[in-house]
Amino acid sequence: MFSQQAEREIDRLLARYPRKRSAIIPVLFIAQKERGYLSDDVLEYVAKRMGLTYLDVVTVVSFYTMFYRRPIGKYNIQLCNNVSCMLCGSEKIQEHIERKLGITFGQTTPDGRFTLTEVQCLGSCGTAPVMQVNFDYYENLTPENVDQILDSLP
Amino acid sequence: MTEWVKITIDGKSYSAPRGRYLLEVCEELGIYVPNFCYYYKLPPQAACRMCLVRIENIRKLQTACTVRVQDGMVVTTNSDEIIGARQGMVDFILANHPLDCPMCDKGGECELQYMSLTYGNLFGRYMETKEHRDEYQLSPFIWLDPQRCILCYRCIRVCDEWVGDHALGVLGRGAHSEIIGNKRDGTLECENCGNCVEVCPVGALTSANFRFRARPWDIEDTITTCTYCADGCQLKLSVRDGKVVRAWAKDMTGINMEFLCLKGRYGNEFVNSPDRVHAPLIRRQGRLEQASWDEAIGLVASRLKEITATHGAESIACLGSPRLTNEVLYVLNKFARDVIGTPWISHIAEHDWRPLFNMLTAPLATQNDIRSGKKTLLLIGGNPPEYNPLTAYSLRYAVRENGSRLIIVNARPLLRLPEESEFFHIRPGSEPALLLALLDESQLNLVAEITNLSVERLGALRRALEESEDLVVLIGPEVSGAALEAAGALGARWATERRRVRLLPLMRFNNSLGALDMGLTGDLPAPEDIGAHIKALYLVGVDPIRTYGDRWREALARAEFVVVHELFTTETAEYAHVVLPAMSFAEIDGTFTNNAGQVQRVRRALESGGERRPDWVILRLVAKGMGVEMDVRGSAMAMLKDLAERVPGYEGITYEQIDAEGAVQTHRALVKEVSWNDLLDRLNAQVAALDRNRDMLTEPPALGTGLFERGTLIEHVPLMAQAFGWDGSRSRDDR
Numbered sequence: 001m002f003s004q005q006a007e008r009e010i011d012r013l014l015a016r017y018p019r020k021r022s023a024i025i026p027v028l029f030i031a032q033k034e035r036g037y038l039s040d041d042v043l044e045y046v047a048k049r050m051g052l053t054y055l056d057v058v059t060v061v062s063f064y065t066m067f068y069r070r071p072i073g074k075y076n077i078q079l080c081n082n083v084s085c086m087l088c089g090s091e092k093i094q095e096h097i098e099r100k101l102g103i104t105f106g107q108t109t110p111d112g113r114f115t116l117t118e119v120q121c122l123g124s125c126g127t128a129p130v131m132q133v134n135f136d137y138y139e140n141l142t143p144e145n146v147d148q149i150l151d152s153l154p
Numbered sequence: 155m156t157e158w159v160k161i162t163i164d165g166k167s168y169s170a171p172r173g174r175y176l177l178e179v180c181e182e183l184g185i186y187v188p189n190f191c192y193y194y195k196l197p198p199q200a201a202c203r204m205c206l207v208r209i210e211n212i213r214k215l216q217t218a219c220t221v222r223v224q225d226g227m228v229v230t231t232n233s234d235e236i237i238g239a240r241q242g243m244v245d246f247i248l249a250n251h252p253l254d255c256p257m258c259d260k261g262g263e264c265e266l267q268y269m270s271l272t273y274g275n276l277f278g279r280y281m282e283t284k285e286h287r288d289e290y291q292l293s294p295f296i297w298l299d300p301q302r303c304i305l306c307y308r309c310i311r312v313c314d315e316w317v318g319d320h321a322l323g324v325l326g327r328g329a330h331s332e333i334i335g336n337k338r339d340g341t342l343e344c345e346n347c348g349n350c351v352e353v354c355p356v357g358a359l360t361s362a363n364f365r366f367r368a369r370p371w372d373i374e375d376t377i378t379t380c381t382y383c384a385d386g387c388q389l390k391l392s393v394r395d396g397k398v399v400r401a402w403a404k405d406m407t408g409i410n411m412e413f414l415c416l417k418g419r420y421g422n423e424f425v426n427s428p429d430r431v432h433a434p435l436i437r438r439q440g441r442l443e444q445a446s447w448d449e450a451i452g453l454v455a456s457r458l459k460e461i462t463a464t465h466g467a468e469s470i471a472c473l474g475s476p477r478l479t480n481e482v483l484y485v486l487n488k489f490a491r492d493v494i495g496t497p498w499i500s501h502i503a504e505h506d507w508r509p510l511f512n513m514l515t516a517p518l519a520t521q522n523d524i525r526s527g528k529k530t531l532l533l534i535g536g537n538p539p540e541y542n543p544l545t546a547y548s549l550r551y552a553v554r555e556n557g558s559r560l561i562i563v564n565a566r567p568l569l570r571l572p573e574e575s576e577f578f579h580i581r582p583g584s585e586p587a588l589l590l591a592l593l594d595e596s597q598l599n600l601v602a603e604i605t606n607l608s609v610e611r612l613g614a615l616r617r618a619l620e621e622s623e624d625l626v627v628l629i630g631p632e633v634s635g636a637a638l639e640a641a642g643a644l645g646a647r648w649a650t651e652r653r654r655v656r657l658l659p660l661m662r663f664n665n666s667l668g669a670l671d672m673g674l675t676g677d678l679p680a681p682e683d684i685g686a687h688i689k690a691l692y693l694v695g696v697d698p699i700r701t702y703g704d705r706w707r708e709a710l711a712r713a714e715f716v717v718v719h720e721l722f723t724t725e726t727a728e729y730a731h732v733v734l735p736a737m738s739f740a741e742i743d744g745t746f747t748n749n750a751g752q753v754q755r756v757r758r759a760l761e762s763g764g765e766r767r768p769d770w771v772i773l774r775l776v777a778k779g780m781g782v783e784m785d786v787r788g789s790a791m792a793m794l795k796d797l798a799e800r801v802p803g804y805e806g807i808t809y810e811q812i813d814a815e816g817a818v819q820t821h822r823a824l825v826k827e828v829s830w831n832d833l834l835d836r837l838n839a840q841v842a843a844l845d846r847n848r849d850m851l852t853e854p855p856a857l858g859t860g861l862f863e864r865g866t867l868i869e870h871v872p873l874m875a876q877a878f879g880w881d882g883s884r885s886r887d888d889r
Contacts, residue, residue: 040338055336059323120328 001045002034010049020050024060028067037068065119073108073115075153078132081118084125089141093129096143100150114150159225164232170223177205177218180231187231188240188273190247190265190355191306192219194406195555196315199307202247204269206239207231215239237273244274247304250285250329251356258302260357263370266304285329292335293342294877295362295420296351300332303358309333309350316413318539318550318570319344333358345570345861346877347543348419352402352412363420363873364400368392376759377404379746381477381739381867382417384661385410385521385544386748388816389418391740391759397426398740398760409521409752409817415543416861417868424870425740425760430721432764435733442723442733447765447775454732455779457715458494461690471498471679471688475695476663478769479744479756481793483665483672484801485770485786486694491673493777493784498688501669502696503676504662505631509638511670513833515825516645519626519656520750520817524548529558530622534641535585536630536660539570540860542749545628545660546570561618563588565632566851578615580605582848585630586637586840592616593640593647594834604846619648628658636836646828661749668747671801671820681705685712692717694769695736697724697866719769724866735766742768743790745812752817753807 002010009030013023027050031042038046038061040054047057061067065078077097081090097116098104105118124130127139131146138149157172163185170179175198180187190202198220206215210228215236218229230236248270255261289299310322310333321336321344335342351359373392380387388408392400401422403412434450435442445453461469472490474483483501490499524531525548538546552558553572560575562568565582580588584605591601591612602609619625625648629641641657649655661667670676679688681702691713697720698706710716710729718727719736727733741762745753767775770786770793777784787793791809798807803820812818868874875881 053320053336054338055320055323055334059325059334062325063327 001042002031006030006034014050021052021056024050024052024057025064028057028061032067037071039069065117071108072117074113075133075150076115076117077150078117078119078122080120080122080128080130082121084121085129088128090129092143093131093141093146096146097150100147159223159227161223161225161227161229163229172224173222175219176207176216176221176223176227176229179223180218180229185231187218188269189219190269190304191308193308193311193353195411195551196308196311199311202304202306203243204240204247204273206236206243208233208236240273241275244270245278245280248274248278249280249282250301251304252284252301258357259360259365260302260354261369264357265355287332291341291362292359293344293346295346295348295416295873296342297360297362297365298333299358299360302356303333304356305331305333306355308353308355309359312349312353313344315550315554316349316547317345317347318546318572319347322350345416345539345543345858346420347415349413352414352419361400361420363423364392368394368399373399374759376757377408377755378740378757378759379664379748379754380414380418381664381746382421383415383542383544384663384666384749385542386664386746386750386752386754386817387414387418387544388754389414389422391422393760396760396763398422407816409748409754410544410547413544413547418543420873421868421871422740423872424721424867425738427722427870429723429870430738430764430766431723431727431733431735432766433735434765435723435730435735437731442727442730447767450732450734451772451775451779454717454734454776457731458690458692458776459780461715462494465687465689467495468497469687469689470494470496470692471500471684471690472496472692473678473694473696473698474499474501474669474674476501476503476666476669477739478665478669478695479739479742479790480665480668480672480747480753480797481744481790482694482769482773483669483674484793484797485773485784487673488784488786489773489777490692493780493782494692498677498679499674500676500678501666501674502678502698502701503666503669504701506634506676507638507659507661507666508670508676509635510629510642510657510659511822513639513642513825513828514645514657514822515643515647515828516649516655516657517824518750518819518822519628519658520752520819521545521548523656523750524626524658525551525555527624528556529624529626530618531558531560531626531628532563532619533561533628534563534588534630535632536564536628537568537855537860538628538660539568540855540858541662542660543861545658549628559618559622561615563615564630567854569854569857576618578607578611579850580607581846582851583632584844584848585632586635586640586837587844589633589637589640589644590834590837590841592619592644593830593837600841604841604844606850623653625653625655626658627655628660630660631662636833636840639833640837642825643828643830643833645824659749664748665746667749667751668745668753671747671803672797673801681709684709685714689713690715690717693726693730694719694773695721697726699725699729700866719772722866722870734772735764736772737762737766737768741766745794745807747820748817751803751820751822753804753812753820754817755809755812 010027013026014020017023043057047054101114103116108115122130129141130139158169159172161170187205189205191199200217200220205218207218208230209216287300292298313319313322324331325334334340337343351361373394375390375392377390380389387410388404389401401419403414433444436445474486553560562575563578587601587604598609598612645655716730717732718730719734720727740759743758744756747753774784798804807818869880
């Protein structure tokens with residue numbers, strides 16, 4: 001189903017643990033990298049590949065915000081709305097991004113450039129409010145620096 | 155050896171076994187610690203956090219369900235701090251839970267209702283909007299109301315650990331989590347045993363047959379024994395207004411603890427069926443017409459007498475069902491042998507188990523024998539998850555809780571047994587050869603060729619038995635004839651001072667063993683004999699056409715006289731001259747003997763409507779009509795007394811003893827001296843005749859083949875008929 005290299009990587013991961021199911025998260029990351037998101041068919045395939053059931057896989061995927069069940073934009077803006085960020089104004093940041101891009105949590109801009117995602121604590125409460133765009137952190141957010149950050153993305 | 159430690163709970167000192175969970179220790183000591191997600195013998199989850207306690211020298215409150223007791227532990231289970239914490243937990247649990255108990259099916263027997271009243275706040279502090287989700291049907295048998303779910307994970311753990319189905323999971327996380335089934339649309343594809351419903355502490359999971367049909371305070375529960383497989387689960391039948399409305403498990407004390415299967419839980423409502431025969435029927439001008447008891451009994455008695463006079467008593471054959479109680483079978487046996495005087499008294503048997511009991515050299519294994527202590531469990535043939543679901547439950551339990559070793563010898567891989575089991579994949583039909591390998595080491599080469607196992611693998615199997623200290627061998631119906639004798643002799647071959655051996659035959663019906671014990675043979679007349687030297691058939695609860703096929707249709711048509719005691723007008727009843735309306739297991743008292751030889755009580759749960767009578771009463775009336783007063787006492791309890799005086803192995807069994815012990819195991823005479831040469835000759839002959847070229851089977855048997863099998867009782871359960879399309883509403887392929 002995936003590229004030869006990805007399949008080889010999955011084989012290597014499956015061999016690494018005494019129980020194959022332990023490899024589920026890294027295997028899903030490979031699958032997501034291959035396909036961009038995790039469709040039902042991909043989950044079914046991963047389950048079969050790992051000797052698990054569809055239920056085993058879909059419940060893991062649904063727990064993590066970094067697994068995508070639908071196609072997402074080029075930049076995934078993951079905004080924390082847990083206690084520390086909320087107290088430091090993440091709601092205002094959320095409103096600002098929503099107005100600026102015309103999308104709410106879970107949506108993607110029509111040009112496919114941005115997706116806005118609500119996430120749980122990113123582990124950086126000292127620099128709240130915080131967001132993560134793809135794999136990069138942006139801290140101490142204000143409406144102004146959010147504009148700057150989003151506008152400067154290539 | 156259990157090591158005992160000293161602990162202090164609420165200022166008093168106690169000793170407790172080291173390593174036990176604190177919550178269980180408290181429960182045993184009678185110190186109540188509130189909890190939801192904890193469940194006896196399930197892995198701890200610590201999801202509900204109701205069981206918070208203070209342990210000295212630990213900074214935060216701890217969940218008693220996950221902490222193991224240690225020496226010197228000082229615990230407080232009740233303080234202002236703990237009361238406050240519990241109130242907080244109830245607030246959280248109620249965050250999304252509707253507060254409409256009168257609308258909910260669980261009202262009156264809900265753990266959350268009780269917890270909220272006892273430990274909750276008068277005023278909830280959680281002010282956010284509740285997240286509403288609609289209820290929906292997970293399967294034809296099970297409904298889910300997600301907003302009532304408190305995410306205790308009991309259902310998921312029960313499905314994983316008890317049932318082995320892994321059919322439930324949690325989707326999402328935090329307050330948005332939701333229980334889902336294993337199909338892509340979130341519904342269930344499983345055996346529908348309903349154990350998840352049984353353990354649900356709230357009204358989230360409900361049963362289609364029971365929901366909104368009765369309140370806990372207007373039902374009456376009767377503990378009785380299941381009428382399906384030979385494992386003999388104890389169940390509670392709830393009755394409302396003379397109708398069975400549900401069955402659920404007995405509270406942890408039965409041999410099944412709290413486990414039931416699909417049929418045990420959902421298969422009892424045939425009792426309520428409007429199709430039940432309610433009055434005697436006599437055939438007039440080819441049609442069955444209602445008649446009085448006097449007329450029907452008079453006709454049966456006079457025809458039996460006539461046939462005896464013209465053709466001899468041996469021309470009458472009596473057949474009983476292995477679902478009947480011991481008391482009925484005991485009376486039937488006497489009726490056949492003493493009143494009629496015929497040697498033809500048999501039960502309808504799916505398999506002839508007599509060789510095993512004739513060569514029995516080890517005691518029978520109870521479910522408790524399987525579940526307690528570290529064992530080696532050898533399963534030869536059979537498919538317990540389908541045909542003996544409680545045995546499968548006990549096997550999973552033994553592996554999980556005690557680290558027992560499960561060795562499966564089967565022609566096909568079996569589903570829903572632990573991953574940790576060792577599988578010996580043999581050629582279909584080669585079970586006798588495998589038994590030869592267990593008795594005679596010198597024949598491994600031959601056995602290897604027949605079974606398609608290597609000599610090394612056979613050696614490994616024998617080594618596993620040699621290493622075992624406590625061996626239970628479970629024998630499936632693939633083992634027959636001499637091989638079954640060989641299985642019986644495994645005790646003599648393998649038991650030593652250090653090694654205990656027990657056997658469990660995986661029989662089919664709830665009273666298969668009782669029928670043998672009561673003296674019913676397994677020797678049926680051949681269908682060709684009917685009309686030839688067998689002129690009349692006396693059938694008690696049996697339907698040979700259904701069991702043995704169309705050859706019996708012609709046979710019955712040839713018979714001069716056919717009487718049936720029945721619940722329903724079966725295909726066989728269509729050929730009867732007289733149909734006598736019998737009572738079902740839910741309407742009578744009595745006992746069943748399960749496959750471990752344990753006698754358990756059947757208790758009357760409701761009054762039978764119509765003019766029905768218990769089978770033994772009918773038999774006595776017929777005898778009386780023939781001019782014979784049967785020497786049978788007037789109640790099921792007194793009959794057990796009679797039976798316990800006369801049937802070997804049942805000596806001294808009384809209701810009091812069964813009530814006190816739950817199940818009483820009968821004593822079985824063991825063969826002291828096995829004549830090995832004769833036995834091996836017979837076994838070798840059987841092995842020599844085996845087909846050595848049969849193809850190996852790699853696919854597991856399909857899910858639901860045994861549990862969902864259609865039968866006379868099951869097809870009169872509306873929910874079953876609907877779920878499996880037997881009522882014509884759906885074709886079987888749709889499910």
